[in-house]
Amino acid sequence: MSLMSDAYLWEPGVVLAEVRRSAPLVQCVTNAVVTNFTANALLAVGAAPVMADVPGEAAECARVASALLVNLGTPHGEQRKAMREAAEAASAAGTPWVLDPVGVGALSLRSAFAQELLELRPAVIRGNASEVRALAGERASGRGVDAADEVSTALVAAEALVERTGATVAISGEVDAIVGASGTVRVGGGSALLTRVTGGGCSLGAVDAAHHAAAGGEGERRGLSGAVAAHALYATASERAALGAEGPGSFAWRFLDALAAVGPADLAACAVEIAPGAAA
Amino acid sequence: MSLMSDAYLWEPGVVLAEVRRSAPLVQCVTNAVVTNFTANALLAVGAAPVMADVPGEAAECARVASALLVNLGTPHGEQRKAMREAAEAASAAGTPWVLDPVGVGALSLRSAFAQELLELRPAVIRGNASEVRALAGERASGRGVDAADEVSTALVAAEALVERTGATVAISGEVDAIVGASGTVRVGGGSALLTRVTGGGCSLGAVDAAHHAAAGGEGERRGLSGAVAAHALYATASERAALGAEGPGSFAWRFLDALAAVGPADLAACAVEIAPGAAA
């Protein structure tokens, strides 16, 4: 089966339409900085956020959620418990989950914790190039939560993670790369203003989860279809938002408006390029 | 005394004017997702927010606050301690407090915890129909924090809560119902966009607290006057915000502008309907 095959990848617009139709319940165990923006992004795309991150509730929620996001931005003790609990329950119940390894590589506590979580087999890993490289055990050059590395430098690391965990790995950058076992899909476009708004990347992890829930197929096919659709939506919506923006403040609310306004047909124009079998 | 009596309920505009004049200090022990939006909503209406949710400080604050909100959105261990501490101190000091049972029914830890809090006699309970039904012990159909039930299905549950706790119960929905011992007041209008912004409902709980602090009278009279005013303000401000909004992003900031701009006279046009003695 080739990525190029029409029958293999779902069209981004089809996945988005399914998000809108099914309103997947997306549980987020995420950091305090972006939790509001993330919930608003999910509402804007048509998903139903539930930010249940308390030990004793996180597993219960993960069993009924359509998908789960675990984001390592501010991993307090009680939140780490909730993350483990939710990821274990998701894994056992067949709820797909997304790992966003924010700051891995730069900070050691979360770097070790992320390795534990990898054992629970996330369906999707979304991060910048520095985080993906660090997660795969490479020495990366991230400083805090910035990506200091280019997407291209993280493709080998992404392939190693795909092989080790079975996840689809989505690397955010100037041109995003979505890496599966059979090859890589590149999603271009978007606006750099998205990097000037906190939560621009973190909320994409949650939207990845929503699209993964809505995508058809199994395994790699579902992983790629969902992530490509989510990244195409972010590229399209951020371009639209940038048109009228006068700075990062006006960009942020225009972006939420655009996430709600962009329709399945709008995604057809997005620069999606499939490079089967050749990740590097 | 009938709800219909002019002398019984305060006019919503009179309560709002008193909020603006007295700037009540509203303590919020609320969830991480909406704490920023909630503080901004309180500032916009003219109240003074204080988000003191740390054990060891929560009681001290509750003793001097004009009113207290306890919102169960993300009830971490330390926050549950602070909630209990604050509600106990409020109860002892005569500080009126509002309980927002977010997600009760859908998640079991908070469902049990909410029953404990009910013993501390909140002045107002604000939630959607699913939460109010679950709080009263009915089997509800909420999924996470969504309301899957219509307001009308929760009126019997609300009456049971009124009888059990003495609180006024405010049910948010297409037409809100404010339930007291003597009857029900319905507040219509508003914009559905408010449900597309996270914190749309949670911030109303805090604004309920501000208006309860400002309302005159005692017991049911104060409970109804405050809640009707707060819900009328939300309906009026959300309609005004929706006029110029192009999506949930532009609605959110327009709503904060509208909360600040709506004056007492604007509330006269709000669809408030009193159904004395006939909750169902």
Next chain:
Amino acid sequence: MSLMSDAYLWEPGVVLAEVRRSAPLVQCVTNAVVTNFTANALLAVGAAPVMADVPGEAAECARVASALLVNLGTPHGEQRKAMREAAEAASAAGTPWVLDPVGVGALSLRSAFAQELLELRPAVIRGNASEVRALAGERASGRGVDAADEVSTALVAAEALVERTGATVAISGEVDAIVGASGTVRVGGGSALLTRVTGGGCSLGAVDAAHHAAAGGEGERRGLSGAVAAHALYATASERAALGAEGPGSFAWRFLDALAAVGPADLAACAVEIAPGAAA
């Protein structure tokens, strides 16, 4: 050396240009209410925020950060651990740090905790008049997080803190006062709308940290140069944002746009007045 000397204080525009050039990494251990707005303010001015507030990571981050903010807005147990850890590591590593004593005086747990932190020698203390007075041991009249006192009433307290800790003390109010050992600089202008947005003051503490990192000189010179630049930027940006704002909601995003748009040359018009050797 006199504050009047051209060679002593850096021009605010020069400091801002250096922030933009060097993109200082500013670690924030701050409260849940404002963490999103604070990160967005730092991104808007051109700094790189890292909101690492977890024990076990906070010190590691503080050792490599350009500057650190410790803000006492919601000092949960685990956050207090992280604050101590970060401030100790910053102090040992020579990372300058800013203390924002939110609510000190009004709430006793944080009031005692702030005294501990003072021993770790912050480079800058930023607060309103009530907080500065309370931090210096005076009886202040703050109510929660409001300033009930005028800036002028806190100048003696600020001088005492300068003497005790070596910090520069920045008092926010109608006209801000930046107090060093050699005298006081007053920064006027600005818009009152900034007080209607939660995080208006708290985010300034983070921007103070960014400008302190970028300012040249040592000790008092650096403290004054950084804080004067940050406060001049806030005054200038808030005036610009207020021009088109229709309320606190539209002001907030316009303010973020303005923080990004204001250039070094724009700060020349800011009302900065130097009163050497005469704090009162």
